[in-house]
Amino acid sequence: MSSAQIEIQIIASLVAIACAIPGTFLVLRKMAMISDAISHSILPGIVVGFFITHDLNSPVLILLAALTGIITVVLVEYIQKTGLVKEDTAIGLVFPALFSIGVILIAKNANDVHLDVDAVLLGELAFAPFDRLVIGGTDIGPKSLWIIGCILLVTITLLFAFFKELKVSTFDKGLAASLGFSPVILHYGLMSVSSVTTVGAFDAVGAILVVALMIAPAATAYLLTTDLKKMLGLAIGFGVFSAILGYWVAHWLDASIAGSITTVLGLLFLMVYLFAPSKGIIAVLYREKQQRIEVSLLTFLLHLKNHNEEEERHVNHLNEHINWQKVRSKSVLELAQKNNMISITENIVSLTEKGNEFTSKAIDYIITNEDTQIEDMKDDFFLFRG
Amino acid sequence: MDIKEYIQLVFSDYTLRTITLGTAILGAVCGMLGSFAVLRKQSLLGDAISHAALPGIAIAFLITGAKDSNTLLIGALISGLIGTFWIRGIITKTHLKSDTALGLILSLFFGFGMLLLTYIQKQPNANQAGLDKYLFGQAATLLESDVWMMAIVTGICLLIMLLFWKEFKILLFDADYTKTLGFNTKIIDILITSFIVLAIVLGLQTVGVVLMSAMLLAPAAAARQWTNSLAVMVFLAAVFGAFSGVFGTAISASQNNLSTGPVIVLVAGVFVIFSFIFSPSRGLLFKQIRFIKNRRDLQLHKTLAFMYNIAETHEDISHPHAIRILNNFQGYTKGTLQKLVEKDYVKLNGNLWSLTDLGFKTAANLYNQQTRNNE
Numbered sequence: 028m029s030s031a032q033i034e035i036q037i038i039a040s041l042v043a044i045a046c047a048i049p050g051t052f053l054v055l056r057k058m059a060m061i062s063d064a065i066s067h068s069i070l071p072g073i074v075v076g077f078f079i080t081h082d083l084n085s086p087v088l089i090l091l092a093a094l095t096g097i098i099t100v101v102l103v104e105y106i107q108k109t110g111l112v113k114e115d116t117a118i119g120l121v122f123p124a125l126f127s128i129g130v131i132l133i134a135k136n137a138n139d140v141h142l143d144v145d146a147v148l149l150g151e152l153a154f155a156p157f158d159r160l161v162i163g164g165t166d167i168g169p170k171s172l173w174i175i176g177c178i179l180l181v182t183i184t185l186l187f188a189f190f191k192e193l194k195v196s197t198f199d200k201g202l203a204a205s206l207g208f209s210p211v212i213l214h215y216g217l218m219s220v221s222s223v224t225t226v227g228a229f230d231a232v233g234a235i236l237v238v239a240l241m242i243a244p245a246a247t248a249y250l251l252t253t254d255l256k257k258m259l260g261l262a263i264g265f266g267v268f269s270a271i272l273g274y275w276v277a278h279w280l281d282a283s284i285a286g287s288i289t290t291v292l293g294l295l296f297l298m299v300y301l302f303a304p305s306k307g308i309i310a311v312l313y314r315e316k317q318q319r320i321e322v323s324l325l326t327f328l329l330h331l332k333n334h335n336e337e338e339e340r341h342v343n344h345l346n347e348h349i350n351w352q353k354v355r356s357k358s359v360l361e362l363a364q365k366n367n368m369i370s371i372t373e374n375i376v377s378l379t380e381k382g383n384e385f386t387s388k389a390i391d392y393i394i395t396n397e398d399t400q401i402e403d404m405k406d407d408f409f410l411f412r413g
Numbered sequence: 414m415d416i417k418e419y420i421q422l423v424f425s426d427y428t429l430r431t432i433t434l435g436t437a438i439l440g441a442v443c444g445m446l447g448s449f450a451v452l453r454k455q456s457l458l459g460d461a462i463s464h465a466a467l468p469g470i471a472i473a474f475l476i477t478g479a480k481d482s483n484t485l486l487i488g489a490l491i492s493g494l495i496g497t498f499w500i501r502g503i504i505t506k507t508h509l510k511s512d513t514a515l516g517l518i519l520s521l522f523f524g525f526g527m528l529l530l531t532y533i534q535k536q537p538n539a540n541q542a543g544l545d546k547y548l549f550g551q552a553a554t555l556l557e558s559d560v561w562m563m564a565i566v567t568g569i570c571l572l573i574m575l576l577f578w579k580e581f582k583i584l585l586f587d588a589d590y591t592k593t594l595g596f597n598t599k600i601i602d603i604l605i606t607s608f609i610v611l612a613i614v615l616g617l618q619t620v621g622v623v624l625m626s627a628m629l630l631a632p633a634a635a636a637r638q639w640t641n642s643l644a645v646m647v648f649l650a651a652v653f654g655a656f657s658g659v660f661g662t663a664i665s666a667s668q669n670n671l672s673t674g675p676v677i678v679l680v681a682g683v684f685v686i687f688s689f690i691f692s693p694s695r696g697l698l699f700k701q702i703r704f705i706k707n708r709r710d711l712q713l714h715k716t717l718a719f720m721y722n723i724a725e726t727h728e729d730i731s732h733p734h735a736i737r738i739l740n741n742f743q744g745y746t747k748g749t750l751q752k753l754v755e756k757d758y759v760k761l762n763g764n765l766w767s768l769t770d771l772g773f774k775t776a777a778n779l780y781n782q783q784t785r786n787n788e
Contacts, residue, residue: 289524
């Protein structure tokens with residue numbers, strides 16, 4: 028591994044961490060699309076900044092671009108407040124307009140600007156180590172490393188300083204306001220950090236892929252935990268993991284680093300989406316099926332309790348009486364037997380003592396409108412779940 | 414170049430004619446379908462779909478090796494649809510919210526598409542150049558066959574829309590009711606969404622991945638301001654979209670170095686701003702005017718009520734009072750006093766005012782709900 032390779036991986040990891048922190052809060056506050064809007068609309072800010080400074084890494088440019096990001100947020104909120112369109116439409120209107128202005132500005136001055144829309148949107152991490160920061164004749168590392176390092180430092184400081192406030196205002200705005208933390212200030216603070224991070228990261232991974240680094244690790248983590256600290260930790264972990272693995276995939280395929288980092292993030296999300304223990308698709312589908320059978324079982328038991336007459340409880344007639352298909356009746360019957368809820372003598376089904384007790388309790392809960400209690404009760408009664 | 418010359422050029426020049434027609438048709442179909450997206454609160458779906466279409470283009474190229482735009486668009490269509498239904502899966506099956514799902518699919522698919530594009534660029538195949546036009550769009554590469562394709566798709570969209578108008582409309586405004594009526598909401602829903610995806614994919618070549626969402630939203634958002642009827646809104650949106658296309662093309666053609674996509678988006682943006690401000694019923698300008706007028710009316714009422722309170726204490730209701738006693742009263746301006754005189758509620762006599770009979774009666778019934786006099 029050459030030193031350039033190590034530097035690229037360090038930059039990518041720092042970007043991933045710097046994005047994951049605000050990203051977690053954006054996902055929790057249901058403002059993920061704002062990051063997409065910001066990442067597009069900083070373009071005119073970058074272009075104007077570039078006209079002034081002629082240096083893509085200058086702090087002035089970063090501040091100007093971040094300012095455009097905040098202007099986007101303000102504009103979106105203003106349009107939304109007029110009530111003429113919904114919030115998502117407001118977002119969808121503002122950022123393409125600003126982005127168009129940026130593209131036109133670049134196109135009109137193409138001759139004297141060495142700035143490419145592709146470069147801004149897509150970035151090129153592979154070139155990052157070549158732009159070095161030299162102070163007093165000594166080379167102290169790539170410029171983008173310092174930029175993203177500073178942004179990360181500020182982000183982490185702010186996170187530690189305002190963690191409690193952020194947490195409260197994210198989950199309960201009203202409580203935060205009544206405790207005296209201004210939700211407005213926190214909101215714009217978060218927006219500013221997101222803007223600055225987006226701008227700082229754009230020349231490393233490109234503006235659009237910043238969005239991936241903000242949203243994907245946080246969303247993946249959100250499927251695995253509901254604890255804010257754990258979620259932050261997991262998001263950072265996923266980000267760094269994808270950054271480093273993505274670099275090596277890109278190295279192997281000889282393709283865009285940013286693209287392959289995103290692809291790794293995507294695969295990671297897909298895996299978690301499918302296999303997460305309680306919120307993954309497979310777990311959810313399994314639980315839905317289980318609940319369906321258990322509801323059928325309950326209906327079946329209620330039917331038995333309601334009817335003492337033998338013809339209603341004859342195995343052959345059950346299908347007709349409850350209107351079930353064969354397979355379903357069979358699985359329900361088996362489940363009931365496994366749980367010792369029913370006994371079958373001479374093809375007549377009857378409730379056992381345990382089944383009777385379970386059903387009576389269930390009826391009580393249904394009558395008193397406390398259906399949720401049934402779930403807890405199932406744990407006490409069931410030996411096998413559906 | 415003046416306008417006359419330009420119009421002549423549009424008819425005589427092949428490239429310009431193709432582009433103008435293409436962008437006009439594109440604008441119209443986007444406006445039409447965009448209305449549904451806006452009303453269904455799926456505005457950002459367009460953004461997500463257009464980004465999600467990118468890997469499809471790259472994969473279609475990798476498989477076929479051809480740069481034929483129809484093949485690539487089919488790839489885009491498929492990956493756009495996969496993206497859309499994945500978004501849906503995320504929203505319905507997990508606790509992630511719609512904004513997260515949109516942003517996630519948008520950025521992940523786009524990143525994957527970029528990976529494939531850069532991978533293709535490194536391939537020893539000279540044919541790969543030009544794929545990146547789908548990123549920002551190049552209206553100049555439109556061919557007559559592309560325009561035909563757009564026209565046919567637009568025709569099909571229009572036909573289906575007219576055929577299922579009732580179903581679309583009812584699903585839009587009351588999904589639960591639709592279900593109880595026995596319509597298959599899932600199929601109608603998939604139909605609308607698929608057409609939105611189709612419109613987006615069609616526009617990729619012209620305005621590109623990034624700006625496509627604005628093509629979908631802007632005409633619809635502008636049209637929404639002028640009407641409350643769905644049919645009128647769809648029609649207006651189509652008109653706005655078509656005009657954005659034509660004007661945008663004209664502006665970008667008359668200048669050097671202006672790419673068509675961004676200009677069309679900005680023209681559509683101007684339509685939106687104009688509609689936001691000047692629409693008679695919802696626009697900001699008339700809203701402000703109505704606001705001021707209401708405030709004046711209220712002031713008028715307040716002044717009248719104040720006068721009534723004074724006049725009430727006298728036997729003769731028309732007993733004159735000095736104008737200056739009104740000065741400390743908040744609702745009073747010279748204008749409102751003049752208005753009261755015009756309405757014959759008050760008589761002025763030098764520095765003195767006095768209520769007329771009519772004024773007294775009106776003031777007495779001012780807060781009486783039964784006499785609904787529209788002041």
